[in-house]
Amino acid sequence: MFSEQVELRGHIIDSLLLPKVLDEILTGGGSFTIREIKVGKQRSDPSYACIDVFGPSPEVVDDLVRRLRQHGAEVVEQKAVQLVEAPADGVFPPEFYVTTNQQTYVHHGGKWIEARPVGMDCAIAVDVEKLQASTVKFSQVRTGMKIAVGHHGIRVAPQERSMERRSVFEFMASSVSSEKPKSAVIREVAAEMRLARQSGGRILVVAGPAVVHTGAGEHFEKLIEKGYVNLLFAGNALAVHDVEHALYGTSLGVYLERGSLADEGHENHMRAINTIRAAGGISKAVAAGVLRQGIMYQCVKHNVEFVLAGSIRDDGPLPDVITDVVAAQKAMRAKVEGVTIALMMCTMLHSIAVGNLLPAHVKTICVDINPSVVTKLSDRGTFQAIGLVTDIEPFLRELTEFLGQAES
Amino acid sequence: MFSEQVELRGHIIDSLLLPKVLDEILTGGGSFTIREIKVGKQRSDPSYACIDVFGPSPEVVDDLVRRLRQHGAEVVEQKAVQLVEAPADGVFPPEFYVTTNQQTYVHHGGKWIEARPVGMDCAIAVDVEKLQASTVKFSQVRTGMKIAVGHHGIRVAPQERSMERRSVFEFMASSVSSEKPKSAVIREVAAEMRLARQSGGRILVVAGPAVVHTGAGEHFEKLIEKGYVNLLFAGNALAVHDVEHALYGTSLGVYLERGSLADEGHENHMRAINTIRAAGGISKAVAAGVLRQGIMYQCVKHNVEFVLAGSIRDDGPLPDVITDVVAAQKAMRAKVEGVTIALMMCTMLHSIAVGNLLPAHVKTICVDINPSVVTKLSDRGTFQAIGLVTDIEPFLRELTEFLGQAES
Amino acid sequence: MFSEQVELRGHIIDSLLLPKVLDEILTGGGSFTIREIKVGKQRSDPSYACIDVFGPSPEVVDDLVRRLRQHGAEVVEQKAVQLVEAPADGVFPPEFYVTTNQQTYVHHGGKWIEARPVGMDCAIAVDVEKLQASTVKFSQVRTGMKIAVGHHGIRVAPQERSMERRSVFEFMASSVSSEKPKSAVIREVAAEMRLARQSGGRILVVAGPAVVHTGAGEHFEKLIEKGYVNLLFAGNALAVHDVEHALYGTSLGVYLERGSLADEGHENHMRAINTIRAAGGISKAVAAGVLRQGIMYQCVKHNVEFVLAGSIRDDGPLPDVITDVVAAQKAMRAKVEGVTIALMMCTMLHSIAVGNLLPAHVKTICVDINPSVVTKLSDRGTFQAIGLVTDIEPFLRELTEFLGQAES
């Protein structure tokens, strides 16, 4: 849906101007929302109306707006987007337009061009010959690229809400507090995941090491085995502790089965790292028969792509980890295309980082026992995320059970 | 086990004093712990040893100590407890001895008398004729009662740790963080509860309304049905929301099955209160067939005693609630006799209040998704409590499953 | 401001009905908000408008609505409130109307009668002879009282927002997270408190014991001395730890000056209680020269009324504590009349309890280092509360400094 705002001023109600304008919109194949009506306090006072005109394409909206002008509707002048050359590699012009995570169009050469891919906190570079627009990160801009500046000639298409089926991602305001029932929400998340798998959507899981520490790894493995994970974004720690568990039965030195400390168990994660380094990486360790179970093993076995991004807390790291954070962002950004559901579990760092890369239409659910993780994710711009404040192990157990029930 | 500390000074090592003393203790049927040995830095410097002498009864310890004195062991003079009359009803003498939650003895009339019941933050009143000692709260003291003051003639018997079987309450340092596996601990808690039920122990549950809000009520009901709850301490809110759920299917206006808000659902808890008030109380509502399910219903049906204590947040309250807090404390204190396990769920107020009433030997587990509840419980003196930071609904579900498995 | 909703249906735009109605409202001394306009998709489709009609008194609104009816405006039939007799003492009729914390009117005998005092989770009792309406709690209802049931004939006047001066209580959405600057907000709170003091408003402080534990007591004392506290609601613990500090320099056994533990300091709070019990209460202890400093001392000295409400966690309690929670609620409810600002510090229990008693127009600020306290206060219906997630000692220090600066 595309839209334009028009304003009407004067005796628009007495003079029948308002009804005529609304009629025109409907007749022309559009629809409208009256944003504001101010009626003069005295008979002689002028009135004011502000109307959003919607149409199925930018052309329809343009056409409607042209006709409304004849009724005196004032439209914000349809300016072309203003373009300024990037002054240096990695540097935008000072007044560059900063993107959101919504679909965005620029008006250039008399056309509305969509900037691709959708992405937050980027600039928009316009190829004036090919009439193409791309969102670009600082690291991607090169001297002389034509970058959108200011706010004219730029349109944002807000996220449309599906009307057919109200999913959990729509009826939930924001987050489910720790004091609310969660089974109903988990059942809905399972339904969304099944729907995605059936309809060719892609499911991204973002996971922190607490998934392993809490003993939830076995449920996560089942999710992978059943085909509910298409993509995994994590850090070194998740992989290290998963390998530690696969090799020694411990996580941070604690036996997951018994909940008790292993002797010198704190060294196990260092030995796990060393083992994978010696094998040359996770896939090679699987191929060599060194790594025979666990989350990373299942990813390799079921061809689930993964990106392991480095952080300064990392021990090791594993050879698979992308230690340059800009390269890691680029690798993740390249893979989110086509993702329809993002399930974020127990990691503030990765949740916010990945949240920044996702278009607003991706159904995002963030599960953490700490309510502030959920809050921060929204504060940092990922408004579409719904949060579930709960313990990860029972969450994944129940999710896996719901997915299993539906199949049998 | 009873104990006394003795000190040895001088050339206790060269002179063979220390070995003789230790030998004497063993011969006399006691045991010891060497608390401290300071050996002089120079040959001529005197040494020092501080030894805890243990015996199976106060008499054995007294006897041992008498013999050690002959070896030069200095014992803190065995003074009788000092007693001062309470100056007024509800007022202790200024220097009154403040009790802990450990077994405590006073030395009076040449005997060690145990103060009963064990209780924190009380004074000790001694009946010099009957040779009985009782712990008394402010509200229980009457003018002229003889109250222990100072610290002489008072012995605390520290909590003995069972040697046969290391239970979860012993091997766990303090609390299980949200990032650790919990299944092993829950299995242990289940084992303790089964053991208690078999051996005639009493299980106290202390519960807050989040047990209902989160949908954990049905698991709690099963615990009651299976006989794992002997006593319930809660507030008005738990009972109100349980009745709300029983009558309307909602808790705080949210349908627990669907997780969605009921129309005007926020009024349901007021109507639930009104219904029970109209019936004359919970038991009468059950008898009249008005209340036919839920936690409170199961308590009535299975003769589980409950104390509902009032708070200033209460709506209503229900007729069953003891609105005077001193009376409520008294009612709870009267019932904790014989409790061997206390399971505290989702209530800081009640957990701390009940923690204050429990002897240290009661195995106490506190489950809350908020880590600070667990911390505060220990800070306020209930050191024996172990904490589990997790979501209550899956906790109770798993606990009930483990208890069910064991039976079949 | 009073309001009524009217609906218009038909060809209201083409037929000039809408402009006529709006004109009528303005002419009649009212104002309006167009809540909804649905214009038919086809020319022949009927349209629909829903309009809130406002007037300075219920009579003006009634008059306007009468005239609008002549234009075909459909008004929800002006029914009288339905009254049913209370079936028993302490019991409402089943369908009783549950009040909010907003001003509420019932339509009876052809008049709109305001129910007083404003209060949440009450019923409305109507004295049909005196034409008076009162909000009543469960404990106040007597057999035969006429109680409003259903939803007809009941109007809620939503909280008006002052237009002259946007105070912090209006521009702040809900809560200030721990990661935001707080000085600006604290300065605004100081400005509101000065304004209240100058214009005869009453300032209520609700405080938990952490005010004392953190060393913030001295700042609180200054607030009292300077006349910024008219009323104090607290529990036994605040008073006990304040007295402990006044008598021994410790709070929970910790020396506030040095931050270190006193020997046997944990007993100090029990001795503090005993001292006040021996004196016969706080005022008597001040009169006798036993209590010579601290928060409670300042309250007595500056005639600040206080209500100390009991809880089951209480040690003692002090003689001043109202141990019956229903009586304590009643005492607090009796005193909140005229309160314009409520400052809630470090107590979830008292904040929620007092929040339930306050009309929505009371400017309410809740200060706690734990974000969940603020969240819960709003969740339990005190929507007007703004929260400040910060440490109480520096908050009170800064607040006192701002108030001091303004005076000099």
Added chain:
Amino acid sequence: MFSEQVELRGHIIDSLLLPKVLDEILTGGGSFTIREIKVGKQRSDPSYACIDVFGPSPEVVDDLVRRLRQHGAEVVEQKAVQLVEAPADGVFPPEFYVTTNQQTYVHHGGKWIEARPVGMDCAIAVDVEKLQASTVKFSQVRTGMKIAVGHHGIRVAPQERSMERRSVFEFMASSVSSEKPKSAVIREVAAEMRLARQSGGRILVVAGPAVVHTGAGEHFEKLIEKGYVNLLFAGNALAVHDVEHALYGTSLGVYLERGSLADEGHENHMRAINTIRAAGGISKAVAAGVLRQGIMYQCVKHNVEFVLAGSIRDDGPLPDVITDVVAAQKAMRAKVEGVTIALMMCTMLHSIAVGNLLPAHVKTICVDINPSVVTKLSDRGTFQAIGLVTDIEPFLRELTEFLGQAES
């Protein structure tokens, strides 16, 4: 201090063996701690003692132990450290010894060699020709390096506690809860910082962006100006928000002075990044007069070294950020030499990362409003860290005031 454990078995008390051994130690210039004494329950039962023998140098300990052997003391055989060649670049031998953050010695060639620098989670590489030992990270190991394996011939010298002056870092058990008074602790921290500045110690500050968001930046600037910061470790976000504040007066789009949102303020941090990128980095921006205030400005002006380490959440990043996390770890590790105090503020990621790099003797204080940050830091091995749960702005204000007072 160096130590060795010896064991005595038999009738060590009756036979005077124990006193002889202790005497020998004192005579030989050593000291001891009796770790354990088990005395046989029956006269004929053998006893057991385990004694730590301390000496001022490894040689003294060796000498003592040699003499004790003549008394029958069993010493764990003095084995040389076992060395195995690294099988590949970046890979340790399987059984490599994992270091702690304490001083560590290896026994090789009949000598005790200290491994330098002190560092957690490293291996120890021994240069058998130069008789030098180094702690090495995975990234530093090369094929053929001789790496310590197993646990023989390795000694850890536990952190000695200064006896002259008990600092806050010693008397504080672990963390100061939000409910405790903090001024006393802050005064102690100030005293330590002054002492460090006077005695040539180095002060490291690790800071997260909340320092800027909360308005604490100005206090931090004063710390730098007064010479209390020698080294700053932070991330891109701290620098970006500091620059945003310096250029626009906002942080995350919020005006710090007024606490209100700037129009399009969320874009300010992107423009701040762009400005610094255009200038070529922070120092160049200062030199060019573009950046004229703030934390980073003060660092440049006062020659405070800083390391900005990248994370996957970063926008930009600034040209000064080390985007490769392994390189960033290396850069930080190279600079911590000589650090005596580490002040960690508002950043879990950087606090844990830096904690992993610090020797245990560095006095470490972690300030955060979230108690879990402090807990996690200790859980991850930085046991020496003390925590202060409070708001950062008032903390830094008070710290700066105390430091200022001391100077005037």
